[in-house]
Amino acid sequence: MTAPNTIGRGGTRHRATWQLVGIGLLGVAVAVTIYVVGRVHVPVYTFSLFGRVGLDAVALKAELASIALGAAVVQVVLALWIYHKLPFAGSAPHPVRVTHRVVGVALFALTVPIAVHCLLAYGVQLTSLRVAVHSLAGCFFYGAFTAKVLLVHSRRLPGWTLPVAGGALAVTLAVLWYTSAWWYYNTF
Numbered sequence: 001m002t003a004p005n006t007i008g009r010g011g012t013r014h015r016a017t018w019q020l021v022g023i024g025l026l027g028v029a030v031a032v033t034i035y036v037v038g039r040v041h042v043p044v045y046t047f048s049l050f051g052r053v054g055l056d057a058v059a060l061k062a063e064l065a066s067i068a069l070g071a072a073v074v075q076v077v078l079a080l081w082i083y084h085k086l087p088f089a090g091s092a093p094h095p096v097r098v099t100h101r102v103v104g105v106a107l108f109a110l111t112v113p114i115a116v117h118c119l120l121a122y123g124v125q126l127t128s129l130r131v132a133v134h135s136l137a138g139c140f141f142y143g144a145f146t147a148k149v150l151l152v153h154s155r156r157l158p159g160w161t162l163p164v165a166g167g168a169l170a171v172t173l174a175v176l177w178y179t180s181a182w183w184y185y186n187t188f
Helices: 004-040 054-082 096-122 130-154 159-188
Strands: none
Touching: 004 096, 054 096, 054 130, 054 159, 096 130, 130 159
């Protein structure tokens, strides 16, 4: 006869696995939806971003993306502190966790106008390697963000899931910045 705790732990592990699969599938669904919308949407190249069009809009997006990248660096440092991976920092006080959340919300809010402009003005394009990587990374970013938000609220999942999701978001944001703002600063 099996011990009752073994059945309980296995059932919890089984539920956690399915929860992780469900969260992953939802993230993929968000990314694929954005991709499909971006591919079928007819680009409106004159769509404005806060009243700016053309290269003025691109310049503004490069500035906003650079601010977002800086906020992502702050997020990574705060997360390292929270998870006790920041050398010589000690245990993170409660305001660090609050700051991490506030910066995360602000970072997400900052990316939305950039993404909306990209999606409506250009759609998802695969015309060159840089543009394809940028478009696909943009779709992935919002899918990964969806997954991370759901992971934050789950207490049953393995401890590695949240840092992996946060790291994926930070790396994806760096790729987005490199394929857009960095390109803009070096081209113009």
